[in-house]
Amino acid sequence: MLPSGGFREVSRRDLVGQYLGHTAEKTASVVDAAMGGVLFIDEAYTLSRSAGSNDFGQESIDTLVKLMEDHRHEIAVIVAGYTREMSDFLDANPGLASRFSKAVEFTNYAPDDLLMIMDRIAVGGDYLLAPGTLPLLHRYFARLSHDPNFGNAREARKLFEGMRKAQAQRLRRISGRPTLDDLRTLTEQDLLDVIGAVDGAGAR
Template identity: 50%
Template structure:
């Protein structure tokens, strides 16, 4: 079944909004490998939703994902677009993105972390929960309150997989160690998307785009200085 066929399950206004979101994703400088994987996930999800309308057997959709890469490589931006895409596809009800880190999930006293984490999960319900440097939840070992947050998250991603998408983000090596810290994590986050560092040319294009948005024009000398700074 082709992706274009799956689009038949969407209303005209959904298709138009989805097209505009795809344009936003495509307009991001670089990230070709990331865009490819997002496209594959989108195609799979659309096909499953369309099969559902035809009362055909559907594969379970586990969309919880791991984003790995250095800061500033577009992880948060892609997550925001992806969440809105899922709303237009009828997978998420709201399509909003809640961005958190360790301090937003872990409390200072015994018994409070699970409640704090559940409150964040409730805020993200119907949308996407983006946890930056997720491995920091495990940095304190077995006696740290972060373990309680991890256990609460593991249960939630299973129980709420039809109403919530969770993305764990951070550096590749610490993320791998984090997945080993809890047996339930790896199976519940089956897809990992690596965000590569930008090349010098891509950074130059990003800088020019930002300047254009702010209605600045660089002289030839300023452009040379920009190139020199990027290459340092």
């Protein structure tokens, strides 16, 4: 459907300049480089957030609207970000929302999904999650999913990294050389050292 099928990912810093007129030039240059393929703007809502009197995010949005119309058969533009903030972004220019024919909202991962992600991260790093960690992880993810700042898969990755550090500290305290199983296994204690324990539920 597109001439080249290339993919270019950008963010606010790639589109917004430091002085009047610079932003339109930068935005046009990015669109031109992505012509024939896909332009993906991550955290697009940051363009509509004013950072003071010299913020040129709006200039980038206005330029983008015109270029999307002028080249609508030559480029696919995808904008991504948090749902509420993206609604504000689409209101930043009267013609912006109409330039996007489809919206996809990704729902949050459920605790079972996060357990699967956690397991895949562990296996990918040649680690094993001890069986005792699984119910604690599930309860922890269930509590975390109600937090307004819930980070989805990022939470699993952060927790895994924390458990690796806790494991390293634990193994340094044992006498003798650790076995291969010791080195590969992330235990319930490693998890609790990261998240703490409230009534054994594994939550802060």
